[in-house]
Amino acid sequence: MVETNVNINRNNSEVRVRFAPSPTGDLHVGGVRTALFNYLYARHTGGKFLLRIEDTDRKRSTPEAVKVILDGLAWMGLEPDEEPVFQSARFDRHIEAANKLLEDGHAYRCFCTQEEIEQRRELAGDKIYMYDRHCLNLTQEEIERKLVTGQEFAVRLRIPQGDIVFNDLVHGEISVSGGEIDDFILLRRNGTPTYMLAVVVDDLDMRITHIIRGDDHLSNTPKQILIYRALGKQILEFAHVPLILGPDRKRLSKRHGATSIIEYRDFGYLQETMINFLGLLGWSPGDDRDIISRQELLDLFDIKGIQSKSAVFDESRARWLNGQYLGRSEFDDVAAELDKFAREASESGSLLEMPDKQQIKAAWNLLRTRVHFLKDLFDEYRYMFRDPDVFDPKGVRKHFMRDSVAERLASLADDFASLEPLTSDTAEQVIRTRAEEWKLSAGKLIHPVRLACSGATGGAGLFETLEVLGKNSVVRRLKHAVELIHSETFDIS
RNA sequence: GGCCCCAUCGUCCAGUGGUUAGGACACAGGGUUUUCGACCCUGCAACAGGAGUUCGAUUCUCCUUGGGGCUACCA
Incomplete structure (x- = not known):
């Protein structure tokens, strides 16, 4: 029998969803996608998107990690609609629930020490060890005696007979036979709640309607359902989103390179790119679009469109997408x-000096369709802001190591110097006129000039580039190239 | 090991009980006689395997294989 989900019976209830990360490290892109799906679902249905920090593990949780989560969500524009809930501030509610279960006989005290459990587990060898209910069989007197002598205890859920079947919004019907689950811990010996208890109590208290979370929680769901039942509550809607994998099809982790959303931000990914990319990773509106805006996502998002298989995070695709948005x-x-990137580049010394805004703007307008990241403008195209210090070896061989190139470049330098002003048009005129005069194809001049001025063999249109560089730079660079060619100092190895 | 989930090009995403199985990224080739990691065009490339249901399965069912997840007094 499939459990009845609460929302089926609830009318005029607004959707309430939550993102519930544990503050133990980075906020990685998988988590961000989960947050995004929750956010989109809330916005689409006119409901509320909430944040809960799952910090019941006091040893591993840190305030720094909380800040990382908040910053990451803020950067993505995924701010919660209500104040974040800290699970650690709700221990009294968790304990209250545990006591109720104790009273109702759905849970019992376990005095076994971790060492004892460990021993039994080793004894079991290859066989899977499940808690042997040692303490469930204690007599009332034994329990009293242990309590009086102040023995510490954990609280375990008493798992009832019977299979567990529930409906998952992305996976459909899931069933687990009852014998698979042992009497797991609700409250540790130190009195703190475990995740399993806390998540259920908090979702209930926060009046959550849909639990949209990572696939890694799918196997835990039956345990939680048992807690809902023991508490006498109806279960919520579940939607388990498959995990994001690395290129090797392993769960995405640090060893795959960047995983933190902040790293992506600092690398130069745009917020729109990440929203678009993550929004379409494991979800689609049913058509084959690749570009989608935040607004369209809000309008179209539904749980039905969530893919049931896990997806690989494809860096090159993300890079391409970022280029699309930049363009x-x-x-x-x-x-x-x-x-910001210009400042970084100049402080690191790769730019020599901070370019002014007009320079950056001109370079941007010329190159925006060719860059994949904002910083590309200041490294791959840094010749827009400083004289080139390296020259493409293949280009040198092809365009510099030829007869008369230096002489022609020298003449062109003089031509450009006399231009008033040097614009895309006047520069082109000079080149074409000279080409005709020297009986050359224009390309024979264009390529060496490009190489001299940029060090590269590719880039935006040459004449436009020259105009943006400005007369002084162009003349200086050409003359410098002439010297270099004469001195044969090129390293073309 | 046990349990759960998953399975369309290398990758992301479509798709239908009958289609030349579609788009995008990546890759390759060509074009743009000013280049190019930019643009345009073309190409390459997939229904994991085996049974069953059916007139017909990529699509429905089962098995195998492969991948992922869970299996804590972590979350």
Whole structure:
């Protein structure tokens, strides 16, 4: 028999969902996607998106990690609709629930020490060890005696007979036979609640309606259902989202490189990119679109569209997507961020000096469709802001190591110097006129000039590039290239 | 090991009881006679395997294989 989910019976109830990370490290992209799905579902249905910090493990939880979560969500624009709930502040409620279960006979005190359990587990050898209910069989007198002598105890749930069947919104009907679950711990010997108890009590208290969370909790769900039952409550709706995998199909983790959302931000990913990318990783509106806005996501999101298989995080696809958004970004949209990367580049010495805003804007407008990350403008295209210090060896061989190249570049330098002003048009005129005069194809001049001015063999249109570089830079770079060619100092190995 | 989940191009995402199985990333080739990691075009490339149901299965069922998850007094 499939358990009745609470929402079926509840009318005019607003949707309440929560993202419930534990503050033990980074906020990684898998978590962010879970948060995003929760957020989208809440927004789509006009419900509430809540945040709960699962810090019942006092040893592993840190305030720094809490801040990381808050910062990450804020950057993604996924702020909760109500104040975050800290699980550690709700211990009294958890203990209250445990006591109620004790009173009702759904739970019992276990005086076994961890060492004893460990011994029995080793004794079991290959066989799976499940708690042997040693303490369930204690007589009332034995229990009293232990309590009087102040023996510490944990509280275990008394698992009832019977299979557990429930409906998952993404996986469908899930069933587990009752014998698979042992009497797990609700309250530790030190009196703190375990995750299993706390999650149920808090979801109930927070009036959560839908639990949208990672697939890794699927196997725990039957245990939680047992707690709901013991508490006399109806279960909630469950939607277990498959995990995000690394390229090796293992659960995404640090060894796959960047996993923290903050790392992606600092690397230069746009918020829109991450929303789009994560929104379409494991979910789709049913068509084959690749680009989707936050608003469209809000309008279209539903749990039905969640994929039941796990997805690999494809870095190159994310990179491409970021390039798509960058290509569509106006300077003003990214000016502040560009400024930040420019500052970093100049402080690290790779830019020599901080470029002014007009320079950055001109370079941006010229190159925005070609960059994948904002910082590309200051490393791959740093020649826009400083004279090139390295020259592409293949380009040198092809465009510099030829007869008369130096002489021609020298003449062109003079031509450009006399230009007033040097614009894309006037520069082109000079090149084409000279090409004709020297009986050369324009390319024979264009390539060496590009190499001299940028050190590279590719890039935006040359004439536009020259205009943005400005007359002084162009002339200086050409002359410098002439010297280099004459001195044959190129390293073309 | 036990239990649970999953299975369409290398990757992401569509799709239908009958389709030339579609789009995108990546990759390869060509074009743009100003280049290029930018743009345009083309190509490459998948229904894991085996039974069953059916007139017909990629689609429904089962098994196998493979992958993932859980199996704590972690969450």
